[in-house]
Amino acid sequence: MSSERLQALREELARQQVQGFLVPRGDEYQNEYVPASDERLAWLTGFTGSAGLAALAGQHAALFVDGRYTIQAQQQIGDQPIERQDLNGEAIARWLCDNLKAGEALGYDPRLHTDPGLAPLARRLAARDIELRPLETNPIDAIWSDRPTTPCGSARPHPEAFAGEDSASKRRRIAELLADKPADALWLANPEVCAWLFNIRGDDIPHLPVALACALLYRDGTATLYLAEAAAGDALRRHLGPEVTLVHDKQALFDAARRQHVAKVWVDPGLTNSWTLQQLRAQDMELLLERDPITAAKARKNAAELAGSQAAHERDGAALCEFLAELPERVAAGDFGELEAVRLLREKREQREGFTDDSFDSISGYGPNGAIVHYRVSPESSLTMKAEGIYLIDSGGQYPDGTTDVTRTVALGDFPEHARDHFTRVLKGHIGIATLRFPAGTCGEQIDAFARKSLWDAGLDYAHGTGHGVGSFLSVHEGPQRIGKANTGVALQAGMILSNEPGFYLTGQYGIRIENLIFVRESEAHPGFLEFSELTLAPIDRRLVNRDLLTEQELEWLNRYHRRVRETLMPMVNEKTQAWLEEATQPL
Incomplete structure (x- = not known):
């Protein structure tokens, strides 16, 4: 089955005029656990581990995994035409440089990668005159005929008795940090940081009780939160209150930033995908690229x-x-x-x-x-x-x-x-x-x-x-x-x-x-x-x-x-x- 899928992928890459492609094990939120609709690596290779990367270059294919998955990867690859390699930046870059030619292009889905994650590879490829090219659509999605739909279950309030602090207090506490930078807004790229800040939980991802979400927090403690429309019921709206504006289209987040006159936005480059950075820059916003302060705040349990x-x-x-x-x-x-x-x-x-x-x-x-x-x-x-x-x-x-x-x-x-x-x-x-x-x-x-x-x-x-x-x-x-x-x-x-x-x-x-x-x-x-x-x-x-x-x-x-x-x-x-x-x- 994987041989047929590899060939179909190569044909789609040819249509998009690239000679190679990266298939990470992740989604646009950089989650460790992902919805079934984002299990592209497993669909293509059969490998079901929680960390890995596949790469195609011409007629060659490789699966890169770390020491936790060496045996599992070999078993799940079996006799498929896929090489097993160690998951590290040097090995990935070397393999790609060996299997792509000068003047060729390696495609990637910018929604599934971060700029820091790609930067070392981009430098190595550029030195060999190989282009790293963002693609508008993911070629696997074009050939995955029975791909599951993206989940959008109901989000629900997480009781303060368990959270230990209400959302308004958290928002004010984190917003105070914006003034010290200074930045007009903080981009919340990941459902986990949204879950913590807004005291909400959901069931969109296996084993991870979150709703798929991203948000902007402003200096006054108000926020704009993206959730699928089906996820936001009346109980959740009452829980969020008037200081949190709900939107159901991600483009509306960028529009909200413009209406709020956001000139400088704090973004965690390790959590935020490359596509989002492109959209923010397209709004002529200055980006403050630093680690998200919520990650550290939620790590210290009250x-x-x-x-x-x-x-x-x-x-x-x-x-x-x-x-x-x-x-x-x-x-x-x-x-x-x-x-x-x-x-x-x-x-x-x-x-x-x-x-x-x-x-x-x-x-x-x-x-x-x-x-x-x-x-x-x-x-x-x-x-x-x-x-x-x-x-x-x-x-x-x-x-x-x-x-x-x-x-x-x-x-x-x-x-x-x-x-x-x-x-x-x-x-x-x-x-x-x-x-x-x-x-x-x-x-x-x-x-x-x-x-x-x-x-x-x-x-x-x-x-x-x-x-x-x-x-x-x-x-x-x-x-x-x-x-x-x-x-x-x-x-x-x-x-x-x-x-x-x-x-x-x-x-x-x-x-x-x-x-x-x-x-x-x-x-x-x-x-x-x-x-x-x-x-x-x-x-x-x-x-x-x-x-x-x-x-x-x-x-x-x-x-x-x-x-x-x-x-x-x-x-x-x-x-x-x-x-x-x-x-x-x-x-x-």
């Missing part, structure tokens, strides 16, 4: 958001424990695989108050599938579990009061002895982050090695970040904060929620990851220092722990954590799970 997250994690932890308690007998009964496990866990979460959706597609990997870092189970790939080996489940839920993300690795029976060493080294790294105290101003990249040291001691490592930011009933992957090797320059601040998820993956055998969500708080004992507090509540499999590898402090942390899990969740789970929980949280 007291209500943190309390909500704690409550959501308690309910979510109870659901996960009921799943883990039931898992062994389901496996023993036979004909129970990775896909059935995903369904069972979803059922457990659906029984908990407020559950609205998974926060991402669960990673349910038994044995060798667990070694695929971002494995997505399908009916074709689902392995039947046996009462032996190791199973990894990475999952999360969306609740109005919080977003969860948790990974547990469990033994289903006998397992290789070396897995105990690997698991314990991952656990030591997890505890290294959980117990860390660090001075204010410290960035995530400065503490990443604490998660990896025990693995490094054994000549081992993992090819993903140690931690990502998490939203409040928003994206499970939220910036700007993260913990990883890559430089961010973003200091961790009180109120930020992050994951703590070191891992290890032995190709063809098993995967290990231990993930809790944590939040940053000020240290009471040491002014000027910060530390982490646990949100996630679920036992860590003691059967996989080599006690002799743990220090006394690490052992104390594990036993203290398990005691808190037991005391908190015991009243919230059924009788059968209570017995399992009592055993699973016994001190080592």
Whole structure:
């Protein structure tokens, strides 16, 4: 099928008079999760990961993915005429320069790319006399005959009890920053920043409770908000009030800026697509290209958001424990695989108050599938579990009061002895982050090695970040904060929620990851220092722990954590799970 689609795409490119084309995994809002109508990369190549890029150049095609998706990409490409390459700017530029000739043109959809993302490639291509050309229409859309329609579900108010601050207060607070620049307006390019600023949520994107939206915020705290007409009901209009003008056509946003006499607009070039920048410049507006201040503001959760997250994690932890308690007998009964496990866990979460959706597609990997870092189970790939080996489940839920993300690795029976060493080294790294105290101003990249040291001691490592930011009933992957090797320059601040998820993956055998969500708080004992507090509540499999590898402090942390899990969740789970929980949280 992909061979036919590749040929159809080449024919469409010829009609648009370009010799190559870029196919990113994204939409015009630069979302990580995208509506079905924007799954162009999956439609063309079959690759379903959350990050990647395909490129066509003449008769050649390549799929670029990072280390999380190496195995998955190879499996999903199969024998198609598509090369697999590493996802980095240098590799992409080199491949394109090798496969395009001087005088040829590489097309791209400016709605799906940002200027900073394209700039290095544009320079490399220009040096080889290859044009990077924006196209008016996406050529894939021209050949995708059964492409789904763009969603436009109802947007709804997000209660102040969960948000912790009303929209008018947020708008005034952010608008004050405009005067310091100075700028007449702030462009809100992304549905997530709109969701936070206006206290609205929706269901337009799988796993991300937002409505497709963009907006302009003015210096007086008023705003113009774009939403599809079908998304804006009477309740939402009353919630937004007279200071927020709704429009249902994106061109109306640019017209509104002109009526408001906006001469200078603050735009985040990392969130805003190239097409939008073109439209703003066409209005003769000066652009202030700086990071959106809302991204940083929503990363620091207020007291209500943190309390909500704690409550959501308690309910979510109870659901996960009921799943883990039931898992062994389901496996023993036979004909129970990775896909059935995903369904069972979803059922457990659906029984908990407020559950609205998974926060991402669960990673349910038994044995060798667990070694695929971002494995997505399908009916074709689902392995039947046996009462032996190791199973990894990475999952999360969306609740109005919080977003969860948790990974547990469990033994289903006998397992290789070396897995105990690997698991314990991952656990030591997890505890290294959980117990860390660090001075204010410290960035995530400065503490990443604490998660990896025990693995490094054994000549081992993992090819993903140690931690990502998490939203409040928003994206499970939220910036700007993260913990990883890559430089961010973003200091961790009180109120930020992050994951703590070191891992290890032995190709063809098993995967290990231990993930809790944590939040940053000020240290009471040491002014000027910060530390982490646990949100996630679920036992860590003691059967996989080599006690002799743990220090006394690490052992104390594990036993203290398990005691808190037991005391908190015991009243919230059924009788059968209570017995399992009592055993699973016994001190080592």
